[in-house]
Amino acid sequence: MSGTYPGTPFPQAAAVSTGDRTLRANLRHATHTIRAKRARAVAELEDWDRLRAAGAAIKDRTLRHLDHYLVQLEENVTRAGGTVHWAADAAEANRIVTELVQATGETEVVKVKSMATQETGLNAALAQAGIRAYETDLAELIVQLADDLPSHILVPAIHRSRAEIRDIFRDRMADWGRPAPDDLTDRPADLAEAARVHLRDKFLGCTVGVSGANFMIAETGTLVVVESEGNGRMCLTLPDTLISVVGIEKTVPAWKDLEVYLQLLPRSSTAERMNPYTSMWTGTTDEDGPRSFHLVLLDNGRTDTLADHVGRQALRCIRCSACLNVCPVYERAGGHAYGSPYPGPIGAILTPQLRGLASPLEESLPFASSLCGACYDVCPVAIDIPEVLVHLRERVAEGGETTVRGTRTVIKPARKHTAERIAMRATGWALNHPAALLKAQRLAARSRRFHPRRLPGPGRAWTDTRDLPAVPAEPFRDWWTRTHGGTA
Amino acid sequence: MSTNTSRERVLARIRRALSDVPRHERPGDHPVPRDYLLTHGERTPQESVTLLAENLADYRATVHRTDAARLPALLAELLDRRGHRRAVVPHGLPQGWLAQTSIELVPDSPLLTPRELDAVDCVVTGCALAIAETGTLVLDAGPGQGRRRITLVPDHHLCVVRTADQIVDSVPQALRRLDPSRPLTWISGPSATSDIELERVEGVHGPRDLEVILVDGDPQALTPPA
Numbered sequence: 001m002s003g004t005y006p007g008t009p010f011p012q013a014a015a016v017s018t019g020d021r022t023l024r025a026n027l028r029h030a031t032h033t034i035r036a037k038r039a040r041a042v043a044e045l046e047d048w049d050r051l052r053a054a055g056a057a058i059k060d061r062t063l064r065h066l067d068h069y070l071v072q073l074e075e076n077v078t079r080a081g082g083t084v085h086w087a088a089d090a091a092e093a094n095r096i097v098t099e100l101v102q103a104t105g106e107t108e109v110v111k112v113k114s115m116a117t118q119e120t121g122l123n124a125a126l127a128q129a130g131i132r133a134y135e136t137d138l139a140e141l142i143v144q145l146a147d148d149l150p151s152h153i154l155v156p157a158i159h160r161s162r163a164e165i166r167d168i169f170r171d172r173m174a175d176w177g178r179p180a181p182d183d184l185t186d187r188p189a190d191l192a193e194a195a196r197v198h199l200r201d202k203f204l205g206c207t208v209g210v211s212g213a214n215f216m217i218a219e220t221g222t223l224v225v226v227e228s229e230g231n232g233r234m235c236l237t238l239p240d241t242l243i244s245v246v247g248i249e250k251t252v253p254a255w256k257d258l259e260v261y262l263q264l265l266p267r268s269s270t271a272e273r274m275n276p277y278t279s280m281w282t283g284t285t286d287e288d289g290p291r292s293f294h295l296v297l298l299d300n301g302r303t304d305t306l307a308d309h310v311g312r313q314a315l316r317c318i319r320c321s322a323c324l325n326v327c328p329v330y331e332r333a334g335g336h337a338y339g340s341p342y343p344g345p346i347g348a349i350l351t352p353q354l355r356g357l358a359s360p361l362e363e364s365l366p367f368a369s370s371l372c373g374a375c376y377d378v379c380p381v382a383i384d385i386p387e388v389l390v391h392l393r394e395r396v397a398e399g400g401e402t403t404v405r406g407t408r409t410v411i412k413p414a415r416k417h418t419a420e421r422i423a424m425r426a427t428g429w430a431l432n433h434p435a436a437l438l439k440a441q442r443l444a445a446r447s448r449r450f451h452p453r454r455l456p457g458p459g460r461a462w463t464d465t466r467d468l469p470a471v472p473a474e475p476f477r478d479w480w481t482r483t484h485g486g487t488a
Numbered sequence: 489m490s491t492n493t494s495r496e497r498v499l500a501r502i503r504r505a506l507s508d509v510p511r512h513e514r515p516g517d518h519p520v521p522r523d524y525l526l527t528h529g530e531r532t533p534q535e536s537v538t539l540l541a542e543n544l545a546d547y548r549a550t551v552h553r554t555d556a557a558r559l560p561a562l563l564a565e566l567l568d569r570r571g572h573r574r575a576v577v578p579h580g581l582p583q584g585w586l587a588q589t590s591i592e593l594v595p596d597s598p599l600l601t602p603r604e605l606d607a608v609d610c611v612v613t614g615c616a617l618a619i620a621e622t623g624t625l626v627l628d629a630g631p632g633q634g635r636r637r638i639t640l641v642p643d644h645h646l647c648v649v650r651t652a653d654q655i656v657d658s659v660p661q662a663l664r665r666l667d668p669s670r671p672l673t674w675i676s677g678p679s680a681t682s683d684i685e686l687e688r689v690e691g692v693h694g695p696r697d698l699e700v701i702l703v704d705g706d707p708q709a710l711t712p713p714a
Contacts, residue, residue, distance in 0.1 A: 026685070029685060030685050030686040031686075033685070033686045033687065034682075034686045044528075045528060046525070046528065047523075047524045047525045047528070050521065050523050050524040050525075051524045053521050054520055054521055054522055054524055057518070057519065057520040057521060058520050060518055061515070061516070061518040061520055064506060064509045064513065064515075064518050065506075065509070065513075065514075065515040065518075066502050066506070067499050067502045067503055067506070068515045069515065070498075070499070070502075071499070080669070086492075086494040086495040086497075086498050087494060088494045088497050088498055092494060136693075137683070138681045138683040138684070138692065139683035142683070154682075155682065155683050155686060157683060158685075158686065161685065162684050162685060165684060188684040188685070188687055188689040189689050189691065191684055192681055192684070192689050192691060192692050193691070195692065196691075196692055196693055199693065200606070200693075203602070203693070204602040204603050204606055204641075205602075205603075217668065220668040220669070222668045228679065228680050228681055228682065228692070229679050229680070229681045229683075229692035229693050229694070230640060230679035230692055230693035230694025230695075231692070231693045233636065233640050233673065233693075233694060234640065234693055237636045237637050237640065237671075238602050238637060238640075238641075248498070248502075253515070253516075255663065255668050256663065258659075258663055259659050259660040259663050260524070262659050262663075263659055270682050270688075272547070272676070272688075273543060273547075273621070273622040273623060273676070274619075274622035274623065274624045274659075274674070274676040275676065276547070276675065276676050276677050276678070276679055276680045276694070277673065277674065277675060277676075277679065277694060278672075278673070278674035279636075279671075279672070279673055279674075280668065280671070280672040280673075280674075281671045281672075282668055282669050282670075282671075285629070285670075285671050287598040287635065288598075288629055288635040288636055288637075288671055289635075289636055289637075289671060297498070299494075299498045299501065303498060303501035303502050303504075303505050304501075304505075306501075306502060306505040306506065307501075307504065307505035309508060312505075403504075403505065406497065406500070406501040406504070
């Protein structure tokens with residue numbers, strides 16, 4: 001991560017980003033391109049719904065016995081020659097990685113794209129210790145060179161057009177190593193070639209690699225990295241030391257389980273039958289690949305998420321980003337408005353759970369959705385994102401019990417939602433008291449000439465983009481009593 | 489500070505978080521429906537070969553078909569056509585395969601550095617198996633395949649697949665035949681990226697040219713010596 005996300009709440013951040021025409025054009029183009037491709041790739045498999053059900057169930061099986069599977073994973077990684085470290089939070093993970101790099105005497109590392117290390121801010125922590133981390137995924141490279149922030153899970157530079165990328169390469173590559181050629185065009189193939197040449201030296205010379213992982217197999221101790229460019233293979237096989245930082249929820253029980261995810265993930269993610277490269281390794285292998293392998297298992301809010309019976313399904317996520325690509329809110333607001341490396345619908349339920357409802361930003365995220373449900377439809381592990389959004393909205397508005405850093409706490413209702421709470425309580429009371437409800441409806445019907453078009457006070461914002469519904473001249477129940485549904 | 493403490497802390501947090509899971513539930517008890525398909529569609533072996541060839545080509549690999557007797561001539565032609573000077577070859581690659589080419593053969597060795605590999609034009613290998621439905625080659629670092637880096641650093645990879653016994657239809661079938669204790673590399677086309685405007689571009693860090701040779705004929709005659 002080049003910088004840190006500002007903690008601006010979603011509505012304010014989105015108010016700015018939705019006004020950026022270039023950003024909206026870039027996002028619209030990219031998300032619409034991938035949507036149609038994904039639909040075609042998924043349609044090729046007639047058993048997609050069954051694979052999806054299996055994918056969800058395997059993750060649920062793992063999560064319900066996560067302690068068992070993690071211990072089994074640790075045993076098998078250790079037996080195969082790896083070393084396992086446990087990190088309760090981001091700071092601890094960063095410290096472990098920093099010390100491991102320092103122990104090698106190296107001051108540069110090559111990195112393959114990893115959401116976990118984005119989440120922990122590893123690059124900044126390494127920089128503080130005088131260690132330079134080179135991002136090698138093309139989009140991560142673009143973000144790093146531009147001193148920018150990722151805005152998409154799969155394509156962190158999705159907010160950049162090809163012309164912008166050419167300018168970034170031309171202006172910044174020299175600061176990080178081999179400069180871009182003078183005659184660089186904005187053809188994607190030329191840009192990819194420039195990245196290849198720029199990074200080649202780093203790959204061939206670097207002795208420490210840092211990665212994440214898409215899956216960890218408990219019964220065998222195998223790690224799996226799914227990628228396209230070959231930068232992953234470079235980082236996983238050329239260095240002497242490999243350090244993988246992986247969220248504890250990436251565990252799956254059995255080797256056999258990969259048959260589900262290796263069908264679900266590529267088609268949901270890049271809309272391919274299979275991604276160009278998948279690497280699988282178990283510990284270390286003599287004279288092939290790194291001689292030392294370290295696995296850092298990361299909690300950083302995952303166990304807090306696990307404690308929430310409704311919200312824990314977010315931990316099934318395999319980071320495919322299909323939900324981002326279909327989301328009407330993401331398409332318009334862009335990824336930065338979500339204030340974390342996890343944007344879009346999954347970010348709106350993951351960030352408030354991993355971090356807790358710690359600030360107005362996290363409190364705003366569950367509301368960054370129209371609840372249209374497109375995200376749930378495309379999710380390859382059937383995370384009911386709208387259900388979790390509504391659940392988290394209730395938590396924000398009403399407060400209640402939650403787990404923060406392993407401790408059960410009761411949080412207070414968020415202040416901004418007082419009017420909503422009063423309105424909901426009044427509605428609840430009225431619906432439980434039919435006589436009062438009828439009186440109120442009759443009063444509303446008789447006074448309808450005087451109703452405003454817009455709500456006063458705190459409801460005003462809601463009516464900025466909506467008209468208040470018109471109240472009928474006669475309450476439904478009165479009409480029914482009078483006409484018996486039009487038959488009298 | 490010590491991660492051992494963190495290990496206990498994380499495991500304790502997990503156990504507290506899962507207080508709703510019944511105590512008698514065993515790890516394998518939560519049901520997983522496995523009614524998904526083992527393969528997608530019925531195919532004869534020849535149809536599987538054709539599908540593999542189509543899917544490989546769809547992702548911009550170049551596909552050739554030949555038989556065991558003509559393999560050495562084809563390999564020589566493919567290597568000479570590009571004016572290659574040096575090819576890295578893994579241990580266990582049948583010597584006959586490259587008998588008709590005159591280019592310098594560099595044997596795979598742990599002493600070969602990445603920079604030395606970068607100075608080699610191409611690599612010729614076999615594979616562990618290939619998956620027809622996805623157009624995927626799987627290498628397991630076995631005989632005739634070599635260490636993972638030799639199929640990564642050179643810019644041109646020629647991979648020989650025996651049609652008689654190395655092609656499976658589907659991902660589930662492939663996993664059943666593979667050994668997870670070996671380092672595995674799954675390759676589906678040359679390296680690619682979708683990072684610029686989500687459009688696929690072939691050719692980034694891995695070999696930009698992937699040529700696959702599907703060989704019919706007696707697999708024994710082509711099996712690398714163990």
